[in-house]
Amino acid sequence: MRLPVLDNPANAVSAAITGRDYLSHSQITTFQMCPLRWWFHYVAQLPREHLSAGLLFGQAIHAAIEAHHQFLLAGDAEMSTVENLLRAYDEAWALNTGGPLVYGKNEDAANLRDKAMGMLSAFLDDEVSRPAGEIVAIEEEMRSTIGVDIPDLLARLDLLYLSDDAVVIRDFKTSRGLWDEKKVAEAAGQLILYAAMARPITEALTDDGIPLRLEFVVLTKTKVPRIQTLTVEMNVDALARTKAVIRQVWRAMARGHVYPNPSPMHCASCPFTRACRQWSA
Secondary structure (H helix, E strand, O other): OOOOOOOOOHHHHHHHHHOOOOEEHHHHHHHHHOHHHHHHHHHOOOOOOOEEHHHHHHHHHHHHHHHHHHHHHOOOHHHOOHHHHHHHHHHHHHOOOOOOEEOOOOOOHHHHHHHHHHHHHHHHHOHHHOOOOEEEEEEEEEEEOOOOOOOOEEEEEEEEEEOOOOEEEEEEEEEOOOOOHHHHHHHHHHHHHHHHHOHHHHHHHOOOOOOEEEEEEEEEOOOOOOEEEEEEOOOHHHHHHHHHHHHHHHHHHHOOOOOOOOOHHHHOOOOOHHHHHHOOO
């Protein structure tokens, strides 16, 4: 069930700036990280000088989990083996068009694939890989608005299924370590916003007032992979704050408030290092 494209005048402004008549979570978080990095990627549309292997790894794991759920949806659960999920991982890895890969310390393609095997094995062994209910949507694209002064928001639901006691939205993450309450709180705004955007879908699933349950599923890259299922409470204040942040970020984008934001954490993996050094306002 796809939500309709809305008649929103801010979409034309966004299209004129980035060529996209919408905002995505990645655009927003990139701007928060570094407005100049956002400008290089989404406005100037420069080719990346390199790509973080960690980013590609997360995308490939995500593709493998999507393949797993597609097997379940098709009634082919027996096809969801580590070997077949690794095949999906390999295919996603091979699709890299982001330039040369930059690896973390003591990482290369071979040991990342070994980590993927361990993580996917742990995922298949965990009950989270067997959602107890009817799968309704996998990688479902949604488009919604929070006001005519801001472009439509584009989002994807990783998984939505209907169980006996809840409509469940799951978002899958990879992480170097276990998430704590602080990390969940930091990430919760995105999932709460996605749930609000999905309301036309979730409300159409049942007339019985079955509650909505939001979950992060975290797969860790630790030596012994761990699977966490973490519940997020639907919070009106958190939703309002997330919308307010997005509105302020958009205003800065639209007004051209672009500047570098040096950070030891983010600059090391930035794919526009040379362009940044050459930039001047």
